[in-house]
Amino acid sequence: MNVKSNIMDASTWSPPRRTIFVDGEKRVEKYPGMRHRHMVDPQGNMCRVPIVTAASIVVPDNYANQIMAVKLGQGWFPVDTCPLALMLSGQLMSESLDGTVRDGKPCEPGSYDIRKGCRHVHAEVAVRRGRHGVVEAERAERYKAQGEKDAEQRERHHQELLRAMTQGTKGKDKDAK
Numbered sequence: 001m002n003v004k005s006n007i008m009d010a011s012t013w014s015p016p017r018r019t020i021f022v023d024g025e026k027r028v029e030k031y032p033g034m035r036h037r038h039m040v041d042p043q044g045n046m047c048r049v050p051i052v053t054a055a056s057i058v059v060p061d062n063y064a065n066q067i068m069a070v071k072l073g074q075g076w077f078p079v080d081t082c083p084l085a086l087m088l089s090g091q092l093m094s095e096s097l098d099g100t101v102r103d104g105k106p107c108e109p110g111s112y113d114i115r116k117g118c119r120h121v122h123a124e125v126a127v128r129r130g131r132h133g134v135v136e137a138e139r140a141e142r143y144k145a146q147g148e149k150d151a152e153q154r155e156r157h158h159q160e161l162l163r164a165m166t167q168g169t170k171g172k173d174k175d176a177k
């Protein structure tokens with residue numbers, strides 16, 4: 001894995017900027033620092049991944065590169081990148097992306113950002129969530145089946161207990177006579 005990835009190279013990193021309007025006036029503001037990266041996890045959730053080891057560090061260092069390399073290796077990818085471009089540059093394994101997402105051309109840099117993820121981000125998130133939804137439904141089904149089994153077991157136990165108590169009472173009655 002190429003640790004010195006171009007998506008998080010500390011030497012060329014500069015804070016992202018945003019345009020805001022103050023009293024109708026347009027201003028460009030730098031974000032205070034980047035302490036985490038918004039990433040998509042294998043289940044299709046948007047997650048904030050901390051990339052600095054201390055709050056005092058505002059510029060990502062080598063640790064950030066290592067974290068990114070590990071996460072990319074596990075199939076995570078930043079929301080503000082084109083995952084297909086990452087795959088084609090060898091930073092993301094091809095198995096990490098669905099076949100339907102792997103087909104086609106990577107997006108032009110600048111055509112997407114953190115607010116407006118590229119179409120491959122949207123497609124991959126949908127696939128992952130769908131896949132995860134199926135897994136979750138199966139798990140819920142298994143839990144339900146187990147719950148029913150447990151209920152049956154409890155009912156059987158309850159009946160046995162009742163029987164034992166009834167017999168016990170009968171026995172006592174006999175003794176009393």
Ligand SMILES: [Zn+2]
Nearest residue numbers: 082107118120
């Ligand atoms: Zn894309």
